[in-house]
Amino acid sequence: MAEERLRVDALVVGGGIAGMQASLDLADQGYHVALVEREPSIGGKMIALSKVFPTLDCCSCITTPKMSAVAHHENIHLFTYTEVKTIEPNGGSYLVHCVEKPRYVDTGLCTGCRQCEYACPIDLPDPFQMGLSAHRAIRVPFSTAVPQKAVLDIDHCLLCGKCEKACPVDAIDFTQGPQDLVIEARAIVLATGYETTPRDAKAEYGAGKLSNVIDGLMMERLLAPTGPYLHVLRPSDGKEPDSIAYVQCAGSRDETLGVSYCSRVCCMYAIKQAMLLSGALPMADITIYYMDIRTFGKGYEQFYQNARAMGIEFVKAKVGRITEDEYRNPIVRVEIMEEASRVEERKHDLVVLSVGMLPAYDPRPLYGVPIAEDGFVEAACPNIAPPMTAQPGVFAAGTATGPMDIVDSIVMAGAAAAEAAAYLERHDGEAKTYAGRSISMGEKEAIHA
Amino acid sequence: MNAKEKARERTTALKRLREEHAETVARTQALLKEQQAFRKKLRAAMKGGPKTIPQIAAASGLPSDKVLWHVMAMKKYDMVREVGRDADYYQYQLAEEVAE
Numbered sequence: 150m151a152e153e154r155l156r157v158d159a160l161v162v163g164g165g166i167a168g169m170q171a172s173l174d175l176a177d178q179g180y181h182v183a184l185v186e187r188e189p190s191i192g193g194k195m196i197a198l199s200k201v202f203p204t205l206d207c208c209s210c211i212t213t214p215k216m217s218a219v220a221h222h223e224n225i226h227l228f229t230y231t232e233v234k235t236i237e238p239n240g241g242s243y244l245v246h247c248v249e250k251p252r253y254v255d256t257g258l259c260t261g262c263r264q265c266e267y268a269c270p271i272d273l274p275d276p277f278q279m280g281l282s283a284h285r286a287i288r289v290p291f292s293t294a295v296p297q298k299a300v301l302d303i304d305h306c307l308l309c310g311k312c313e314k315a316c317p318v319d320a321i322d323f324t325q326g327p328q329d330l331v332i333e334a335r336a337i338v339l340a341t342g343y344e345t346t347p348r349d350a351k352a353e354y355g356a357g358k359l360s361n362v363i364d365g366l367m368m369e370r371l372l373a374p375t376g377p378y379l380h381v382l383r384p385s386d387g388k389e390p391d392s393i394a395y396v397q398c399a400g401s402r403d404e405t406l407g408v409s410y411c412s413r414v415c416c417m418y419a420i421k422q423a424m425l426l427s428g429a430l431p432m433a434d435i436t437i438y439y440m441d442i443r444t445f446g447k448g449y450e451q452f453y454q455n456a457r458a459m460g461i462e463f464v465k466a467k468v469g470r471i472t473e474d475e476y477r478n479p480i481v482r483v484e485i486m487e488e489a490s491r492v493e494e495r496k497h498d499l500v501v502l503s504v505g506m507l508p509a510y511d512p513r514p515l516y517g518v519p520i521a522e523d524g525f526v527e528a529a530c531p532n533i534a535p536p537m538t539a540q541p542g543v544f545a546a547g548t549a550t551g552p553m554d555i556v557d558s559i560v561m562a563g564a565a566a567a568e569a570a571a572y573l574e575r576h577d578g579e580a581k582t583y584a585g586r587s588i589s590m591g592e593k594e595a596i597h598a
Numbered sequence: 599m600n601a602k603e604k605a606r607e608r609t610t611a612l613k614r615l616r617e618e619h620a621e622t623v624a625r626t627q628a629l630l631k632e633q634q635a636f637r638k639k640l641r642a643a644m645k646g647g648p649k650t651i652p653q654i655a656a657a658s659g660l661p662s663d664k665v666l667w668h669v670m671a672m673k674k675y676d677m678v679r680e681v682g683r684d685a686d687y688y689q690y691q692l693a694e695e696v697a698e
């Protein structure tokens with residue numbers, strides 16, 4: 150059976166900001182890159198954020214051009230909705246077997262017009278909006294998705310054919326199945342990112358059952374101009390909240406959850422969101438319950454001081470429990486740790502859990518790359534070359550290696566690209582078939598398996 | 599492949615998908631039925647002018663968090679419009695009533 154094989158210099162796994170940056174940095178140097186993303190669009194977590202600390206730049210405005218640059222770069226082969234299944238060493242390179250999941254949409258024909266989405270009768274929780282609003286079984290994942298193509302979720306499809314009838318270009322294709330693809334790569338960059346601590350992780354905080362106790366990513370969506378409600382409203386009844394509280398370290402520095410580390414971004418994103426809320430809801434009271442405020446980056450401490458000056462209330466306190474009253478207002482039981490420690494119960498309209506970062510992917514089974522005690526990719530030489538892993542030719546970048554913000558993810562992606570490029574140059578002679586970039590790189594060829 | 603062969607291939611593929619996904623299709627059909635029943639009550643409660651989420655919930659007897667979710671879904675797909683404000687709440691109205 151003929152199998153499609155793509156020869157490239159580097160495979161990048163994960164199309165968040167780190168994976169996109171590593172791909173672009175390698176591609177700009179003339180290396181051919183295959184970027185494999187498991188979701189139907191690249192962009193990672195960053196494309197769902199509202200604005201970024203400390204500059205308060207619009208996140209979509211920064212991320213969308215990068216996504217577009219990746220999709221249009223002549224040296225980048227982009228595979229979305231694709232997962233790596235197996236990897237075998239192949240004399241100086243890796244043979245990476247991938248499966249592209251069926252979209253049941255011919256992407257060559259689909260124009261992203263969304264008529265199929267409007268025709269589909271079923272509403273499902275939209276993960277891009279953190280479940281706060283709906284999307285359909287067939288949909289374009291979000292307004293700035295790359296590629297801007299529809300994808301059908303077969304597990305929630307009625308197979309009613311309404312999308313087929315609505316599609317003006319006959320792009321719906323129920324005959325599609327998983328597509329095998331083999332990528333031969335001389336180096337690999339893992340940029341598989343992070344997940345957040347689940348909102349239901351702590352029984353004391355309502356175990357995800359209190360609708361007005363949301364997490365940081367949900368608030369990002371509420372604040373985004375493309376958010377689920379187009380306003381900041383609380384999920385229980387659509388009220389514009391007058392009083393909003395943040396609970397810091399809700400999932401970090403917490404041995405009961407097995408997360409002993411600091412997630413590094415939560416203080417800053419809470420401060421950022423509090424500032425954005427002050428703009429969106431000028432009359433609202435905003436309180437941040439914290440253990441310590443950690444503002445480690447350039448300009449971060451000033452950002453924090455600006456927030457204090459804006460009137461955001463910072464309360465050094467431990468939150469022991471969150472319950473709700475009969476109107477579903479969250480009641481926060483706090484131990485205030487100021488001069489005289491005391492326990493208080495405070496009522497708010499909305500509570501935001503500043504959830505921490507967890508690794509999104511275990512690279513051990515497929516890549517043989519060890520993980521550290523915290524579950525993130527272990528650096529082989531943390532002080533000399535942080536992106537290097539214990540596997541030759543395999544590098545890691547961004548939050549796949551540990552909690553970090555966007556600036557650090559981008560810096561590390563650049564470092565991973567530089568390490569990978571140096572590795573490719575060092576090993577040019579060894580792998581003769583790959584030596585002349587101009588001859589063999591990025592060529593697709595059929596092999597007979 | 600000519601049009602006839604293409605149509606045959608599509609029919610075979612759909613048949614196979616219906617067999618393979620019988621369980622998920624049945625589950626989704628049940629969900630659709632539930633959603634349609636919910637929407638019927640919701641639409642009835644929304645008739646007659648702009649309303650806030652608590653007002654729609656009170657008029658329909660449906661839980662307000664689910665009312666909000668459905669109203670937002672309907673708004674996204676142009677079936678509902680946001681038309682004004684009443685104190686801390688926005689008001690919503692069925693799109694066909696707004697157009698009238």
Ligand SMILES: Cc1cc2nc3c(=O)[nH]c(=O)nc-3n(C[C@H](O)[C@H](O)[C@H](O)COP(=O)(O)OP(=O)(O)OC[C@H]3O[C@@H](n4cnc5c(N)ncnc54)[C@H](O)[C@@H]3O)c2cc1C
Nearest residue numbers: 163165166167187193194201202342343365547548554555
């Ligand atoms: C609420 C919140 C607000 C934040 N606000 C800010 C801010 O204002 N400023 C700031 O600097 N930072 C902020 N951050 C941090 C920021 O989100 C991260 O630093 C950044 O997004 C990390 O990018 P990444 O590419 O490493 O990971 P991700 O964005 O997680 O990307 C990883 C990608 O890899 C894909 N992937 C995972 N596993 C696989 C696999 N096996 N195969 C293929 N693909 C895979 C994923 O689908 C994803 O697309 C915030 C974080 C949170 C939680």
